[in-house]
Amino acid sequence: MxxxxxxxxxxxxxxxxxxxxxxxxxxxxxNPLGIPNKLKATIISNIEALKNYPDPDYKDLVTAIAKYNNIDEDFVIPGNGATEIIFKIVEAIKPKKSLLLAPTFLEYERALKNVQSDVIYYLLNESNGFNIDKNDLLEKLEDDIDLVVLCNPNNPTGQIIEKDTLVEILIECKNKGISLMIDEAFIEFVDKEEEHSLIRCLADFDNLFIIRALTKFFAIPGLRIGYGLLSNKNIKKRIINKKEPWTINGFAAICGDVLFEDYxxxxxxxxxxxxxxxxxxxxxxxxxxxxxxxxxxxxxxxxxxxxxxxxxxxxxxxxxxxxxxxxxxxxxxxxxxxxxxxxxxxxxxxxxxxxxxxxx
Amino acid sequence: MxxxxxxxxxxxxxxxxxxxxxxxxxxxxxNPLGIPNKLKATIISNIEALKNYPDPDYKDLVTAIAKYNNIDEDFVIPGNGATEIIFKIVEAIKPKKSLLLAPTFLEYERALKNVQSDVIYYLLNESNGFNIDKNDLLEKLEDDIDLVVLCNPNNPTGQIIEKDTLVEILIECKNKGISLMIDEAFIEFVDKEEEHSLIRCLADFDNLFIIRALTKFFAIPGLRIGYGLLSNKNIKKRIINKKEPWTINGFAAICGDVLFEDYxxxxxxxxxxxxxxxxxxxxxxxxxxxxxxxxxxxxxxxxxxxxxxxxxxxxxxxxxxxxxxxxxxxxxxxxxxxxxxxxxxxxxxxxxxxxxxxxx
The missing domain is CATH 3.90.1150.10 (Aspartate Aminotransferase, domain 1)
Structure with a gap:
């Protein structure tokens, strides 16, 4: 790598x-609480699942993700960790010019470079605690930008963007024909996550692409499971047309309910x-x-x-x-x-x- | 899908x-013999492996693959099943025009369409038992072809190409600047596989790309593990530069030895x-x-x-x-x-x- x-x-x-x-x-x-015991038990009692190809549509996993997030199943694309989804969404959008936070998680830029996107940075300032300045960011949203990538809370800085601000950015993006990909891989660790996630905006904004992971919160980076949420049918179709089959392993395919219902x-x-x-x-x-x-x-x-x-x-x-x-x-x-x-x-x-x- | x-x-x-x-x-x-018992035991006793990110370089797995095949570790790229490798090799070669057997495994064409390759077919004849006709195939190898994909034994026909024939094709491809990708996902089922595999040609042919899978022989389609073999350093570099990290899960990452040494x-x-x-x-x-x-x-x-x-x-x-x-x-x-x-x-x-x- x-x-x-x-x-x-x-x-x-x-x-x-x-x-x-x-x-x-x-x-x-x-998460230092470790792998949920119910997951371990599920894997051990379903070890024979490995002898079958996973369901290529991962229906059970999609249903579990939709239920957990209380959204339409059609909005869900399950992936081999969040990274597969990041790469596939970027490939499908194929932005000519993209705006990234700096600093932020490194794989966005790698995914963007793969499709030869120009990358410009919104520089986060130490003096401002590495928080974004809303007006300043809104000014940066020029018409020729195709994709803005945010990470909320941002990795590695740990700073969170308020929902009002996010919604304003989302609307401005929509007005200017800009896609907004927001990585919420760490959102479940945030107090009152529902006050920060953009998940409820999905139905109304087809320019919104949310990345989620099970990796961190459920302490299973080795299992490789994440998902994307989107209401944009064209982009979804493009991703599915290009996606390799069976990227998610058989254990990950059956563990949705077990994890999401481990209240x-x-x-x-x-x-x-x-x-x-x-x-x-x-x-x-x-x-x-x-x-x-x-x-x-x-x-x-x-x-x-x-x-x-x-x-x-x-x-x-x-x-x-x-x-x-x-x-x-x-x-x-x-x-x-x-x-x-x-x-x-x-x-x-x-x-x-x-x-x-x-x-x- | x-x-x-x-x-x-x-x-x-x-x-x-x-x-x-x-x-x-x-x-x-x-394989109806089912998941090897040693693998099941390894997974159960290493269930905590899921709480760590897999080694992004998958060094243990690479070493096990190289040892099993008696080749240089540098020739190995491990993958999330053979399909990830098929897609990544095709992406790296980016052929403008490709020659496929017809019929053959369907994902080659999907991978080729992803990079907008023109696809021409070498039609296998029922009258010839769906075997290739060497001279006929050699004639089809025109200079403007960038990639030839073979599957040996071919899926779904089960027919095998003799090694002498393969080597002649490989040399002709090399002379004409054509890459040859050969899928040996089923080669371990063939009697005297060493008489059919092109693996010993790797060191001498940088236009040769071999696909292997553990899926079928070890009865683990749910584990998602395969690999590519190549001596072409440029293509390997391109694949690694573009590859998503951690596409192979933590169990697959540690099971190489266990499977390959289950004599x-x-x-x-x-x-x-x-x-x-x-x-x-x-x-x-x-x-x-x-x-x-x-x-x-x-x-x-x-x-x-x-x-x-x-x-x-x-x-x-x-x-x-x-x-x-x-x-x-x-x-x-x-x-x-x-x-x-x-x-x-x-x-x-x-x-x-x-x-x-x-x-x-």
């Missing part, structure tokens, strides 16, 4: 000669993050050498003020892996992203950062 | 009001097909109403001579599903493909066909 993401503990383990199991991985934003897991996770996000944020804020940006999802973005400290290198010797954000557009090598993990690991991370900053 | 393949028992079950479990599915060519399963499977293929072939040949083509893989292709019989419809009432081949180019609706399943099921199929042909 050409792009470095978080979560590649394999490479790190090899590079530093540490076994993977010893590393506490804060570089991937995965206990969902409730427990939301409650955990509501509390632990505040805890960890306030603990990190206490560290004088850091500038911490208010988190809204399951990860925290911060800057190390002392320029000579490579926090990633310093922590890896303590067998802690964090995400250094130096390969994002518009970020210097002083920025880092850490996942919110279990309380014990989080305390260990904070202790280790404190030691690096104050005691080394 | 826009193309009908075998193996879609979901749709059939729904259409005919039969539960999926009741149908004996001869439409998907899956008992491999031996037992090869022995089973060597014997049962001959049995079933000779039983089918006894049925006067059929013209049966000599099988070389794990499926048998035949024609129903009486034009008014729709054998698929007649068998589905007996809860047997076979592959009607009427959506292949160059095949009428009298052609069918059946998988070689366990002895008992095969006997049931033959009994049912006999009843339909003679007693109805």
């Amino acid at each position: 050409t792009i470095k993401h978080g979560g590649n503990i394999y490479e790190v383990a090899k590079k530093y000669g540490i076994s993977e199991g010893e590393i506490i991985d804060f570089s991937a934003n995965i 206990e897991y969902i409730k427990k996770s939301k409650e955990f993050f509501r509390v632990e996000r505040e805890n960890m944020y306030s603990e990190l804020k206490k560290l004088r050498g850091l500038k911490v940006f208010k988190p809204h999802a399951n990860y925290i973005f911060f800057k190390v003020l002392e320029e000579n400290i490579d926090l990633k290198d310093r922590l890896i010797c303590r067998k802690i892996l964090i995400r250094k954000c130096d390969n994002y557009v518009n970020l210097s090598n002083s920025f880092y992203r850490v996942a919110i993990k279990d309380k014990e690991s989080n305390a260990e991370l904070i202790k280790a950062i404190r030691e690096v900053l104050y005691e080394d | 826009t193309i009908k393949h075998g193996g879609n028992i979901y749709e059939v079950a729904k259409k005919y009001g039969i539960s999926e479990g009741e149908i004996i599915d001869f439409s998907a060519n899956i 008992e399963y491999i031996k037992k499977s090869k022995e089973f097909f060597r014997v049962e293929r001959e049995n079933m072939y000779s039983e089918l040949k006894k049925l006067r109403g059929l013209k049966v083509f000599k099988p070389h893989a794990n499926y048998i292709f035949f024609k129903v001579l009486e034009e008014n019989i729709d054998l698929k419809d007649r068998l589905i009432c007996r809860k047997i599903l076979i592959r009607k081949c009427d959506n292949y180019v160059n095949l009428s609706n009298s052609f069918y493909r059946v998988a070689i399943k366990d002895k008992e099921s095969n006997a049931e199929l033959i009994k049912a066909i006999r009843e339909v042909l003679y007693e109805d």
